[in-house]
Amino acid sequence: MTKQVKISEAVVRRLPVYLRYLNELSLSGVQTVSSQDLGEKLDLNPAQIRKDLAYFGDFGRKGVGYNVSYLIEKIRQILKLDRPLHVALVGTGNLGRALCNYNMYLKENMKIIAVFDADPSKVGTVINNLTVQPTEELGATVAEKDISIGIITVPAAEAQNVADRFVAAGIRGILNFAPTVLRAPEGVRIHQTDFTADLLSLAYYMNNDNEDTTRGTVDDEPMAD
Amino acid sequence: MTKQVKISEAVVRRLPVYLRYLNELSLSGVQTVSSQDLGEKLDLNPAQIRKDLAYFGDFGRKGVGYNVSYLIEKIRQILKLDRPLHVALVGTGNLGRALCNYNMYLKENMKIIAVFDADPSKVGTVINNLTVQPTEELGATVAEKDISIGIITVPAAEAQNVADRFVAAGIRGILNFAPTVLRAPEGVRIHQTDFTADLLSLAYYMNNDNEDTTRGTVDDEPMAD
DNA sequence: TAGATTGTTAATCGATTAACAATC
DNA sequence: TAGATTGTTAATCGATTAACAATC
Numbered sequence: 001m002t003k004q005v006k007i008s009e010a011v012v013r014r015l016p017v018y019l020r021y022l023n024e025l026s027l028s029g030v031q032t033v034s035s036q037d038l039g040e041k042l043d044l045n046p047a048q049i050r051k052d053l054a055y056f057g058d059f060g061r062k063g064v065g066y067n068v069s070y071l072i073e074k075i076r077q078i079l080k081l082d083r084p085l086h087v088a089l090v091g092t093g094n095l096g097r098a099l100c101n102y103n104m105y106l107k108e109n110m111k112i113i114a115v116f117d118a119d120p121s122k123v124g125t126v127i128n129n130l131t132v133q134p135t136e137e138l139g140a141t142v143a144e145k146d147i148s149i150g151i152i153t154v155p156a157a158e159a160q161n162v163a164d165r166f167v168a169a170g171i172r173g174i175l176n177f178a179p180t181v182l183r184a185p186e187g188v189r190i191h192q193t194d195f196t197a198d199l200l201s202l203a204y205y206m207n208n209d210n211e212d213t214t215r216g217t218v219d220d221e222p223m224a225d
Numbered sequence: 226m227t228k229q230v231k232i233s234e235a236v237v238r239r240l241p242v243y244l245r246y247l248n249e250l251s252l253s254g255v256q257t258v259s260s261q262d263l264g265e266k267l268d269l270n271p272a273q274i275r276k277d278l279a280y281f282g283d284f285g286r287k288g289v290g291y292n293v294s295y296l297i298e299k300i301r302q303i304l305k306l307d308r309p310l311h312v313a314l315v316g317t318g319n320l321g322r323a324l325c326n327y328n329m330y331l332k333e334n335m336k337i338i339a340v341f342d343a344d345p346s347k348v349g350t351v352i353n354n355l356t357v358q359p360t361e362e363l364g365a366t367v368a369e370k371d372i373s374i375g376i377i378t379v380p381a382a383e384a385q386n387v388a389d390r391f392v393a394a395g396i397r398g399i400l401n402f403a404p405t406v407l408r409a410p411e412g413v414r415i416h417q418t419d420f421t422a423d424l425l426s427l428a429y430y431m432n433n434d435n436e437d438t439t440r441g442t443v444d445d446e447p448m449a450d
Numbered sequence: 451t452a453g454a455t456t457g458t459t460a461a462t463c464g465a466t467t468a469a470c471a472a473t474c
Numbered sequence: 475t476a477g478a479t480t481g482t483t484a485a486t487c488g489a490t491t492a493a494c495a496a497t498c
Contacts, residue, residue, distance in 0.1 A: 009426075010489070016425035020404060034455060042406050046455095046489055054457055062456040063498035080428045087424075094326050100317030108425060148431050149424075151258035173427040175420070178247060181267050189430045191423045195400070198416045199312075199374075200333060202398040203305045205414045206373050235465070259479065271479095272467055281480055287480040288474035456497080466487070467494080 003145060011052045014077075017042060018049070018186055019075045023107075025068050034065035066150070081108045084149040088114040088171075090162045091154035092122050092132055100127045112151070114141050118158070142169035149173045156180040163190070236277045238305075242267060243274070244300045248332075254355050261291035266348045306333045311372040313339040313396075316379035317347050317357055320402055325352045325378060337376070339366050343383070360390070367394035374398045383403040388415070 021041055025033055040048075053059050055068075055101045056078050059136035060066045076082045089096055089112050100112055115127055118135045125132050133141060141147070150166040152159050152174060159178035166174055166188075173189045176182050238267055246262055250258055260271035267274075278284050278296075281303050285291045301307045314337050325337055334427050340352055342361045350357050358366065366372070375391040377399060384403035391399055391413075398414045401407050404421045 007325075008489070013422060015429070016422040017406070017419070019425070020421075036455080043408065045491060046460095048489090048495090050455090050457065058457070061498060062454050062496070063454045065455065077227045078429065079425055080431055081425065084319070085428055085431065094319070094323030101319050107477085108428075110424065110428065149427055151424075170429050171402060173387075175394070175424050175427060177420075181242070181246075183268065191425045191427050193340045193418065193420045193423050195418045196245075197238060198418050199335065199376075200237045200304055200306065202302065202374055202400060202414060202416050203310055203333075203335065204237045204240070206305055206310065206397050207261040224243050233465070234452060261479080272466060272469090272482095273465090276466085276482080282482070285480050287472065288478045290479065321484065454498085456495105458494090458496100460493085462489100462490105462491070464487105464489080465486105468485075469483090471480105471482090474478085 005055065011055060014044070014049075014052055015079055017077070018052075019072065019108075020199055022068055022072045022075070026072060029045050031068055032065045033071075035151055037065075040202075041212045076108070081110065083109060085110045085149060086114075086145055087112045087149045087151060088116065088138070088142060088145075088166075089151040089153060090116040090135060090166075091152060091158075091178075092117045092119075092125070092127060093153060096151075096153035097127055099129065099153065109117065110149075113145055114147060116141075118154070135223075138165050139169040142166070142171060147171065149175065152176045152178055152182075154178060172225070231279065232280055233299075236280060237271070238299050239277055240304055243277075243295065244304070244306075247293055247297045247300070251297060256293055257290045258293055258296075260285075262290075274407060283380070303332070306335065308334060310335045310374060311339075311370055312337045312374045312376060313341065313363070313367060313372045313391075314364065314368075314376040315341040315350060315360060315391075316377060316383075317342045317344075317350070321376075321378035322352055324378065325355065335374075338370055339372060341366075343379070360387070363390050364394040367396060371447060372396065374400065377401045377403055377407075388396060 018038065021038065038044070038049050039046035043218060050069060057074065059071055059074050087110060089099060093113060094105050097117040112130070114133065115130045116133050116135045116138050117123060123131050123134045148171060150171045152162050154162055156178045159176060160182055163174055163176070163182045163184060167184050171188065174182065174184065175191050177193050179194060181192070182190050184190050243263065246263065260274040263269070263274050264271035265361050272386045282299065284296050284299050312326060312335060318339060325340060337355070339358065340355045341358050341360045341363050342348060345359070347357050348359045373396060375396045377387050379387055382402060384405050385407055388399055388407045388409060390402070392409050396413065399407065399409065400418060402418050404419060406417070407415050408414050
């Protein structure tokens with residue numbers, strides 16, 4: 001029954017969304033849920049949900065649905081959230097501090113355990129029980145504390161530099177909040193959280209009487225040079 | 226030449242990424258750029274870039290490439306960033322304050338001009354020159370100040386409630402940072418910035434010796450009930 | 451048994467990429 | 475003219491959805 005199919009990024013990206021809602025259901029005491037229910041709540045096609053889950057195993061029961069706590073357990077296994085995952089964060093500006101104070105990860109065994117900043121005036125300050133370290137210590141601390149994921153919340157101009165440091169330190173995954181495209185060698189995964197792009201692209205849909213904007217909407221004069 | 230083709234969300238989402246890099250090029254004094262150059266820098270297929278841009282007009286010149294400042298102008302027109310866009314933000318926690326202090330939007334005519342919080346102890350405080358207002362005033366202020374985009378940075382449990390208020394106030398687009406799926410009627414666009422999902426999905430790729438995880442990786446015992 | 455819902459195949463839809471004539 | 479690069483068509487690839495037999 002073990003099919004060798006590559007799991008697409010889109011599928012993996014939906015798993016945490018399922019997990020989050022299942023946790024809610026569990027807290028409300030709901031014991032069973034159908035793909036229909038999930039689909040309605042999460043605005044997804046039920047067939048897609050069944051297909052996503054079926055990549056990893058037969059978690060449901062025909063005619064019944066999915067056992068909520070069993071499915072939670074399985075998704076946490078799939079995402080490898082059933083064991084501790086250490087995270088480091090670089091850049092203690094507003095956003096960096098916001099993330100340090102965010103506690104969602106805790107429940108999922110994911111925890112920011114080291115914080116860095118290049119600014120000497122920030123070094124030594126304390127954020128949510130963590131003392132800010134100088135960026136120079138990044139490599140040593142990552143190795144020492146078995147850190148596998150890095151979060152980048154520095155200005156765009158410094159982001160690639162920090163990413164390179166993370167890569168050199170042997171990190172396996174990077175979540176980048178800086179508004180710039182980062183490059184890393186094979187084997188290091190980069191997730192881009194580009195909310196400026198999310199926000200600016202929203203503008204496109206504003207005051208759009210003709211919902212389908214086409215070539216006609218922009219006047220194409222000959223190119224100025 | 227006006228083809229009636231619907232522009233996909235993926236295409237629109239890439240436009241701000243192009244715009245950002247073009248602005249960089251412009252600052253460096255670069256006057257012309259090819260889809261090849263753009264593709265290398267942004268990690269995208271050159272053909273895709275040419276196709277994206279061609280949806281909106283003939284912006285390039287064969288054998289030469291794209292004029293940087295002309296393309297900037299055109300993309301800003303397409304995204305409707307050539308005119309002021311007023312934004313309101315609800316939720317002045319760490320993340321909300323981080324966004325208020327973020328100034329990227331300014332350059333693009335997009336500006337947070339009103340901030341709200343349900344917590345009376347936050348009301349009246351000042352963030353980046355904006356006085357925090359009680360959430361009750363949201364409807365009136367949105368109408369009064371011609372606000373078309375709303376940003377939600379409240380806890381998940383309150384997010385839908387805030388979204389409903391925004392919708393009732395006549396807002397056209399919402400950028401949601403709360404880790405929950407929001408619903409809105411047709412005509413109101415919701416962009417989800419789910420960085421907890423981005424982070425948790427990153428875990429999937431950690432310590433993955435077999436890069437393609439399949440049914441085999443998770444032990445499928447019979448379902449417990 | 452009758453009703454419900456899964457897992458999975460096949461059909462559809464959409465997005466990306468390759469290739470190349472047009473042309474600067 | 476020769477070299478470069480666009481705009482666009484056709485080919486490919488991948489993801490979503492519909493449909494349904496299996497079965498609880």
